[in-house]
Amino acid sequence: MTTYTEYLWFNTDKRRDLIRITPSLEAILGKSGVREGLMLVSAMHITAGIIVNDDEQGLHRDIMGWIERVAPADPSYEHHRTGEDNGDAHLKRILVHHQAILPITEGRLDLGPWEQCFYAEFDGRRRKRVVVKIMGE
Amino acid sequence: MTTYTEYLWFNTDKRRDLIRITPSLEAILGKSGVREGLMLVSAMHITAGIIVNDDEQGLHRDIMGWIERVAPADPSYEHHRTGEDNGDAHLKRILVHHQAILPITEGRLDLGPWEQCFYAEFDGRRRKRVVVKIMGE
């Protein structure tokens, strides 16, 4: 059994963003040498998530607009009494979930034809990490 | 270590549906011979998801009604400028999440007494796949 771990770093210009990371994940898979197994992709900061969906710009605007409607920014969150202003970003992470598992089959990410993996940033403009952990053989 | 991979195919009559797949997953587990490990169940099309919940028909109508209220069909999604009409189905997949991991203990799916695994179709009437990947020993 092999395990292989890397961390992806992000520092987005915008407060909220969707960044396609499938190519980075494929590169990490290549370095691991794993042919069959599972890859965990998990946002380590509690104001970011992982989404596996279509790579279409209009849809991305739909997704970010929908997330804002379901988990809106609101000055009245109690979390803001700590001095933070990102209560909504914590909720947005819960809504989209903070991680995904990508299957690895015959040395490749075993994704559907339109599945792409995205880092979903909800409180950016600072350095944040995603852990990528592969287990297999 | 053993890995074992199969794909489940769906082609629902209805556009939206919940289909119980626990028996299919148990059959795949049996073929794998794995006694201890993890089973990934992941919808490969970006307009479908996986739900682990109760097998009760009234609840299923509650679930599908709730999903429609939180992530409603809407002609105005930008994604529809590509010619698609299924923007809501992409959002519904994000809401329910597109995958689950089922633990395998002593050769069986280690589920709670009422846990059943469902394929959640949000844009059906076409052939779509779920990947089932087992890793264990």
Add this chain to the structure above:
Amino acid sequence: MTTYTEYLWFNTDKRRDLIRITPSLEAILGKSGVREGLMLVSAMHITAGIIVNDDEQGLHRDIMGWIERVAPADPSYEHHRTGEDNGDAHLKRILVHHQAILPITEGRLDLGPWEQCFYAEFDGRRRKRVVVKIMGE
């Protein structure tokens, strides 16, 4: 390859609660002896979930208030015709997701600086379980 399985039991005084379980998970990891791998943490009852987020009490009230707004208690759920009154708890579990995978690196849970794992109870005051399954080496 090693697998190690334990079950955490809960019986909350309140109907809804967030309980930090990271220390319990670290103790289970210690007993497993696993240095590199994955830990599945999955609520086995269909009215509870798992959340990985910040350990801040104001935020916890924000989270529980938000969950109630998005998936509210409502006497009119069809599920209640079975005699149950917890339809909302099933929906809340879907909203937050019922499980998380924690990576294990160099013998420790490989979490971000503020990531803590919580059991999210939506219909408590009874004995309920979470399965913790470790796979690695």
